[in-house]
Amino acid sequence: MTTLDHDAAAVTSRRLRSQEDVEAHIRAICFKTGPPARVGAELEWTLHHAAAPDAPLDAATVRHALGRHAPAVLDPTNDPPDPLPGDARLTMEPGGQLEISSAPAASLAELHTAVSAGLGHLTALLGAAGLALGAHGIDPHRPPRRLLHTPRYAAMERVFDARGRDGRTMMCSTAGLQVCLDAGPAGEIPLRWRAVHEAGPPLIALFANSRRHAGRDTGLASARMAAWWAMDRRLTHPPVGPPGDPAATWARYALAAPLLCLRRDGECWDPPPGLTLCDWVHGALPSAPTADDVDYHLSTLFPPVRPRGYLEVRYLDCQPGADWIVPVAVVAALLADKPAAEAVLEVTAPVAGRWPEAYRLGLADRPLRRAAEALAHLALSRLDPALPGAVREHVIATVHRRLRDATATSAAEEPR
Numbered sequence: 356m357t358t359l360d361h362d363a364a365a366v367t368s369r370r371l372r373s374q375e376d377v378e379a380h381i382r383a384i385c386f387k388t389g390p391p392a393r394v395g396a397e398l399e400w401t402l403h404h405a406a407a408p409d410a411p412l413d414a415a416t417v418r419h420a421l422g423r424h425a426p427a428v429l430d431p432t433n434d435p436p437d438p439l440p441g442d443a444r445l446t447m448e449p450g451g452q453l454e455i456s457s458a459p460a461a462s463l464a465e466l467h468t469a470v471s472a473g474l475g476h477l478t479a480l481l482g483a484a485g486l487a488l489g490a491h492g493i494d495p496h497r498p499p500r501r502l503l504h505t506p507r508y509a510a511m512e513r514v515f516d517a518r519g520r521d522g523r524t525m526m527c528s529t530a531g532l533q534v535c536l537d538a539g540p541a542g543e544i545p546l547r548w549r550a551v552h553e554a555g556p557p558l559i560a561l562f563a564n565s566r567r568h569a570g571r572d573t574g575l576a577s578a579r580m581a582a583w584w585a586m587d588r589r590l591t592h593p594p595v596g597p598p599g600d601p602a603a604t605w606a607r608y609a610l611a612a613p614l615l616c617l618r619r620d621g622e623c624w625d626p627p628p629g630l631t632l633c634d635w636v637h638g639a640l641p642s643a644p645t646a647d648d649v650d651y652h653l654s655t656l657f658p659p660v661r662p663r664g665y666l667e668v669r670y671l672d673c674q675p676g677a678d679w680i681v682p683v684a685v686v687a688a689l690l691a692d693k694p695a696a697e698a699v700l701e702v703t704a705p706v707a708g709r710w711p712e713a714y715r716l717g718l719a720d721r722p723l724r725r726a727a728e729a730l731a732h733l734a735l736s737r738l739d740p741a742l743p744g745a746v747r748e749h750v751i752a753t754v755h756r757r758l759r760d761a762t763a764t765s766a767a768e769e770p771r
Contacts, residue, residue: 403487552660560717635648
């Protein structure tokens with residue numbers, strides 16, 4: 356083992372014996388400061404038999420289809436799996452959803468090229484096996500069913516089931532689109548943190564496409580976001596705290612959140628019921644948590660925006676096929692610089708906190724539609740000029756179509 360490996364192991368195995376130690380550790384890793392230059396994406400899709408989208412999946416069929424790209428959770432002999440073209444990593448969620456995680460790109464154009472290569476290759480592999488990626492933020496055909504059987508997912512499922520059915524739905528039926536952006540200069544992080552949250556409700560409304568789930572019409576614009584919102588608010592709602600110190604807010608959120616699993620030897624990773632990270636650090640378990648334990652706990656928190664050194668924007672529905680670039684380009688434009696973030700706060704002020712209205716009504720909610728129109732105008736006026744012309748035209752046309760269709764639907768539903 357090299358000296359660097361020894362140093363890294365020493366850091367992650369270090370016991371954090373006080374709440375102050377935990378808070379300091381989280382504050383040190385949640386935001387990496389610097390100019391906002393890089394962009395990434397994590398794209399999830401539900402997976403279906405092309406000829407029978409309501410038929411259940413089996414792990415062997417998916418493993419065979421993915422071949423050398425199959426994640427190790429499907430094929431332990433394939434560790435590490437080959438990346439997709441464009442250096443994208445392929446992983447699988449508990450219900451069989453597939454996720455492409457891009458490498459950080461220096462520009463939106465570079466990201467589009469890389470992800471398109473990986474997605475095209477994945478689509479071809481699946482098509483040859485009679486499989487197809489879904490087009491919505493929640494499975495419109497099947498009820499939730501866990502395909503992956505690991506100690507982590509089994510423990511999470513039992514914790515979720517104790518509170519209701521929404522956690523299982525989130526794990527096994529939802530597919531989101533995540534935009535990853537640099538946190539930005541230290542002095543601008545509070546502004547960018549506020550802006551990306553305040554943009555959430557109108558952007559959820561603009562890109563909502565998950566009304567049907569398990570063969571029925573839920574009546575919701577985004578049944579995906581509704582499932583997340585209905586879970587334990589300590590895990591899935593936005594952190595609340597002083598606007599000038601998002602790192603402190605995130606540390607307190609993590610401390611107050613219940614443990615979803617507790618790693619140990621054997622197959623049972625169930626945590627003591629109701630145990631929070633704060634309880635753990637204050638002596639509720641025989642040993643204090645290590646830095647690695649805290650990092651693992653952070654991976655089980657699912658707020659609309661998660662700080663991972665960068666900003667991981669998690670509130671958007673998956674989009675069909677090549678449409679993934681549309682919300683990524685919009686979010687990147689809205690957080691491109693300080694004036695853009697300030698403009699976001701100005702136009703979203705009237706709809707601050709309208710998360711439930713966003714997933715219930717989408718653009719049928721008039722205040723949200725007005726805010727979405729204003730954000731769309733702002734974003735389209737600031738699109739990355741290096742994007743290829745055809746991609747820019749696709750982004751612009753898709754945003755205009757979504758606004759136009761929503762306006763037409765609302766007009767048709769007005770009482771006469």
